[in-house]
Amino acid sequence: VTSPREEGARLTRDAVITQALAAIERDGVEAFSMRGLARELGVHPGSVYWHVADREVLLAEVTARVLAEITLPDPALPWDSWLVEYARSYRRALHRHPNVVPLINYNLASNSASAFGAVEALLMQLERAGFRDQGVVDAFNVVVGSMVGFVGLELAPLPSGSAEAWQQARKEELDELPTTEFPMLTKYRTLVANRAFVTRWLPGEEAPLDGAFEALLDVIVRGLRARLGG
Amino acid sequence: VTSPREEGARLTRDAVITQALAAIERDGVEAFSMRGLARELGVHPGSVYWHVADREVLLAEVTARVLAEITLPDPALPWDSWLVEYARSYRRALHRHPNVVPLINYNLASNSASAFGAVEALLMQLERAGFRDQGVVDAFNVVVGSMVGFVGLELAPLPSGSAEAWQQARKEELDELPTTEFPMLTKYRTLVANRAFVTRWLPGEEAPLDGAFEALLDVIVRGLRARLGG
DNA sequence: ACCTGAACACCGTTCAAGT
DNA sequence: ACCTGAACACCGTTCAAGT
Numbered sequence: 001v002t003s004p005r006e007e008g009a010r011l012t013r014d015a016v017i018t019q020a021l022a023a024i025e026r027d028g029v030e031a032f033s034m035r036g037l038a039r040e041l042g043v044h045p046g047s048v049y050w051h052v053a054d055r056e057v058l059l060a061e062v063t064a065r066v067l068a069e070i071t072l073p074d075p076a077l078p079w080d081s082w083l084v085e086y087a088r089s090y091r092r093a094l095h096r097h098p099n100v101v102p103l104i105n106y107n108l109a110s111n112s113a114s115a116f117g118a119v120e121a122l123l124m125q126l127e128r129a130g131f132r133d134q135g136v137v138d139a140f141n142v143v144v145g146s147m148v149g150f151v152g153l154e155l156a157p158l159p160s161g162s163a164e165a166w167q168q169a170r171k172e173e174l175d176e177l178p179t180t181e182f183p184m185l186t187k188y189r190t191l192v193a194n195r196a197f198v199t200r201w202l203p204g205e206e207a208p209l210d211g212a213f214e215a216l217l218d219v220i221v222r223g224l225r226a227r228l229g230g
Numbered sequence: 231v232t233s234p235r236e237e238g239a240r241l242t243r244d245a246v247i248t249q250a251l252a253a254i255e256r257d258g259v260e261a262f263s264m265r266g267l268a269r270e271l272g273v274h275p276g277s278v279y280w281h282v283a284d285r286e287v288l289l290a291e292v293t294a295r296v297l298a299e300i301t302l303p304d305p306a307l308p309w310d311s312w313l314v315e316y317a318r319s320y321r322r323a324l325h326r327h328p329n330v331v332p333l334i335n336y337n338l339a340s341n342s343a344s345a346f347g348a349v350e351a352l353l354m355q356l357e358r359a360g361f362r363d364q365g366v367v368d369a370f371n372v373v374v375g376s377m378v379g380f381v382g383l384e385l386a387p388l389p390s391g392s393a394e395a396w397q398q399a400r401k402e403e404l405d406e407l408p409t410t411e412f413p414m415l416t417k418y419r420t421l422v423a424n425r426a427f428v429t430r431w432l433p434g435e436e437a438p439l440d441g442a443f444e445a446l447l448d449v450i451v452r453g454l455r456a457r458l459g460g
Numbered sequence: 461a462c463c464t465g466a467a468c469a470c471c472g473t474t475c476a477a478g479t
Numbered sequence: 480a481c482c483t484g485a486a487c488a489c490c491g492t493t494c495a496a497g498t
Contacts, residue, residue: 010462034491044464046493051462055491056389105335105382107389116412119428123414134441137421141442142449144427149379152335159286159337177346184353185346191367197374198349211364212371219372223453240481264472274483276474281481285472464497471490478483 011043013051017061021100024062028099030160034058056107063103069093072121079129080221086122087147087217094151098205101155104148130228139224150216153197154204170201241273243281247291251330254292258329260390264288293333299323302351309359310451316352317377317447324381328435331385334378360458369454380446383427384434400431 019041024032034055038045052058070093073085094101119140126139159166174193179186185199194200194207249271254262264285268275282288300323303315324331349370356369389396404423409416415429424430424437 033489035489045491046465047463049492060389102336105386106332107386115428116407116415120412120414123418127414134421136418137426138442138445140422141426141439142446145380145383145439145442145446146376146450148427149381149383150375151379152382153375153379156335156337159290182346182350184350184357188353188366191364192370196367196371197378198345209371209375212368212375215368216372216375219453219457220376220449221453222456223449223451226452226456227449263470265470275472276484277482279473462498465495466493467495468493469491472488474485474487476484476486479481 011041011047011051016041016048016051017058017065020058021062021065021097024099025097026099028157028160029059029102030157059103060107063100063107066093066097066100067104067115069096070118072118075121075124079125080225082125083122083143083221084217086118087143087213090147091151091213094155095205095208098155098203099157101152102157105152105156129224135227139227142224143220146216146220150213151204154209154213156203158201158203167201174199241271241277241281246271246278246281247288247295250288251292251295251327254329255327256329258387258390259289259332260387289333290337293330293337296323296327296330297334297345299326300348302348305351305354309355310455312355313352313373313451314447316348317373317443320377321381321443324385325435325438328385328433329387331382332387335382335386359454365457369457372454373450376446376450380443381434384439384443386433388431388433397431404429 016037020032020037023037023040034048035045038048041048048058052061070086071089073082073089075082077085094104122140122143123136126136126143129139131139171193174185174189177185177189185192192199194202195209196212197209200207246267250262250267253267253270264278265275268278271278278288282291300316301319303312303319305312307315324334352370352373353366356366356373359369361369401423404415404419407415407419415422422429424432425439426442427439430437
């Protein structure tokens with residue numbers, strides 16, 4: 001519980017957003033409240049509303065802060081390396097702020113935030129790759145949809161209350177699957193436990209799917225190349 | 231506002247879940263409340279808690295209902311057709327219940343719900359395709375992560391209050407981009423408006439990204455084939 | 461310009477008490 | 480076994496009034 005405001009100092013919009021981000025990183029979006037935020041800032045709940053229109057707008061600002069950490073790779077790189085580097089940079093930023101991920105998953109607002117610089121750069125790389133017209137747009141959607149989608153799913157939060165009990169239950173569920181009915185799951189159980197979507201009980205921060213993400217990038221790049229007829 | 235309970239009839243867990251799903255389909259997850267649900271069911275708020283542990287558990291049940299609509303394709307299909315058919319079935323189910331999508335995006339709980347049947351079937355198809363061991367797991371994560379992720383992003387809700395004003399603002403933002411700084415976006419503006427992630431202001435229900443999803447499936451299948459060395 | 465007091469209209473959840 | 484009354488501890492937001 002940091003106190004970013006000096007005694008008697010004025011509250012600023014910037015301080016509000018900073019403290020909101022800190023609170024969310026600490027306790028998650030679920031636990032975040034405007035009144036709690038005001039408490040941490042040492043002000044009346046109404047004060048916050050002088051600096052930001054409402055909760056939704058504040059959360060959009062928090063999201064923008066995190067997305068601003070993404071860096072664009074050198075545009076002179078080969079297009080496929082550029083894509084891979086960009087995707088890794090995106091994933092790294094979100095892994096630094098896993099509790100913010102629900103905000104990105106949740107709202108068209110934030111996934112449409114003024115990231116036009118990145119859009120511009122990505123479109124450019126796709127033209128360099130050889131795509132044209134609708135082909136560029138399709139490739140763009142493939143890359144963004146799979147990349148953002150994968151990471152969003154990877155870092156989806158656990159059910160807030162339950163924790164240990166819930167994790168234990170899911171673990172047993174997987175261990176006790178009838179072998180005859182689920183031969184594949186039985187065979188792959190250890191490879192898949194906490195290392196695949198659906199068959200995990202730890203969130204992405206604790207059990208990152210690094211290999212799977214690299215596989216995704218490989219598949220996307222190869223698939224795009226195939227579409228180009230190379 | 232349907233009234234699923236006859237006068238004097240007993241409340242059941244099933245009726246609670248059904249009404250919750252109906253309410254969410256009507257007004258969205260954001261607007262859903264336990265008290266509002268009780269009101270619609272014509273019972274005391276406390277009553278609901280006799281049938282379901284809490285809000286989180288209820289929402290998980292609602293999610294499960296929707297996911298139960300997904301059908302598994304004929305296992306005798308070629309593996310790539312099977313994948314494509316399965317992904318389309320998944321997307322169709324969620325397009326029928328767009329307001330439920332935030333629940334899937336949000337919680338590891340629901341994305342880990344007992345969908346073991348589907349997991350088993352998918353693993354089987356990937357072995358048939360020629361993948362082995364870790365290769366199967368990687369392919370599984372690629373398919374699930376990109377498919378679920380894409381649809382989740384496609385159907386992400388609009389900011390709840392703003393609607394028209396917000397949409398108008400985003401539209402103008404795209405229209406007024408400086409041409410010299412954003413040559414690609416200028417060139418692709420019409421192709422991309424409401425047809426690509428980040429550059430849209432309508433949610434996926436109103437402006438579905440059909441073509442982009444088909445492109446994703448094509449890219450994934452081609453990429454997986456390339457990994458198999460075909 | 462910035463902040464507070466006080467209020468409005470809500471929440472989720474619990475639990476003793478009723479039938 | 481199922482439901483209600485009543486309460487606890489919260490919310491987001493507004494707005495007149497203060498400085």
